Amino acid sequence: MLVKQGTKNIPILMYHSISQSAESADPGFKALCVPPALFAAQVDYLYRSGYTILNVTQLINALAGKALLPERPVVLTFDDGYADFYDHALPVLSRYHLTATLYIATGFVERTSLWLRWKEETGHPILTWDQIVEISNSGIECGAHTQSHPKLHRLPLATARDEIRCSKDLLEQYLGREVTSFAYPYGGYSSGVRRLVKEAGFTSACAVNDAMCSDKADPFTLDRLMVTPNMDMNAFGALFTQKEPSQLRKIYMSARIPVRQALLHGFGIAVLRRNMGLFLMRR
Ligand SMILES: [Zn+2]
Numbered sequence: 001m002l003v004k005q006g007t008k009n010i011p012i013l014m015y016h017s018i019s020q021s022a023e024s025a026d027p028g029f030k031a032l033c034v035p036p037a038l039f040a041a042q043v044d045y046l047y048r049s050g051y052t053i054l055n056v057t058q059l060i061n062a063l064a065g066k067a068l069l070p071e072r073p074v075v076l077t078f079d080d081g082y083a084d085f086y087d088h089a090l091p092v093l094s095r096y097h098l099t100a101t102l103y104i105a106t107g108f109v110e111r112t113s114l115w116l117r118w119k120e121e122t123g124h125p126i127l128t129w130d131q132i133v134e135i136s137n138s139g140i141e142c143g144a145h146t147q148s149h150p151k152l153h154r155l156p157l158a159t160a161r162d163e164i165r166c167s168k169d170l171l172e173q174y175l176g177r178e179v180t181s182f183a184y185p186y187g188g189y190s191s192g193v194r195r196l197v198k199e200a201g202f203t204s205a206c207a208v209n210d211a212m213c214s215d216k217a218d219p220f221t222l223d224r225l226m227v228t229p230n231m232d233m234n235a236f237g238a239l240f241t242q243k244e245p246s247q248l249r250k251i252y253m254s255a256r257i258p259v260r261q262a263l264l265h266g267f268g269i270a271v272l273r274r275n276m277g278l279f280l281m282r283r
Contacts, residue, residue: 007214014224018088036088055141076100083125103183107147143181153190
């Protein structure tokens with residue numbers, strides 16, 4: 001963990017699904033699932049340890065001097081918009097009156113996570129618009145995560161711009177409020193993509209990198225720490241001082257296949273299966 005001298009560490013935690021993954025689930029998806037009881041224990045730990053939990057825009061406002069930065073800030077983020085956020089994360093956050101940022105791939109709302117169709121997986125349920133409105137009204141920040149969850153840095157810039165702007169516009173249409181935070185799918189971006197996000201009117205964007213953020217960070221490439229599925233409280237506490245990228249990050253970055261791009265380029269499921277086979281051979 002390289003943090004400049006004189007900077008303040010700010011952990012931004014990254015979750016995906018809060019669920020007990022099925023034994024038969026794809027290993028790539030299992031790596032994204034934190035069991036509900038474990039999540040509840042982690043939130044309780046943060047609360048009792050004196051952390052102040054912020055959403056991403058609250059952090060950005062504090063870093064810009066528009067609000068006070070708490071002594072021990074932690075930011076909670078949830079990527080993709082899985083329906084289990086409503087069932088398992090929202091009740092816990094509401095119990096403690098906590099906020100978080102939920103990043104939604106808007107093209108899959110009320111459907112399933114098509115982009116995760118590895119092998120025989122059929123996708124996982126994504127929130128409905130009614131649930132997203134309720135979540136937003138409960139004090140959770142809803143951020144954009146593109147329309148179709150592509151690797152933005154591999155798209156033509158005009159297509160990437162549409163992905164970024166459409167997700168923002170659609171969320172704002174349903175929520176009736178400005179959407180100011182963005183998360184790059186797969187954590188992938190380029191200088192051009194970063195510029196597009198800024199031009200679209202966002203004030204922040206989260207990457208992945210599995211690293212500690214700091215108060216000197218670029219608001220458009222915020223590092224996050226990945227929460228692994230089986231962290232006990234000791235491991236969870238150690239997350240805030242980790243020095244090496246976790247194994248989970250390595251799996252995450254290599255396993256997720258850009259389904260949309262493959263389909264756009266005329267490849268079929270056979271190609272996706274072959275890619276998955278190559279991934280399994282590499283591990
Ligand atoms: Zn995602």
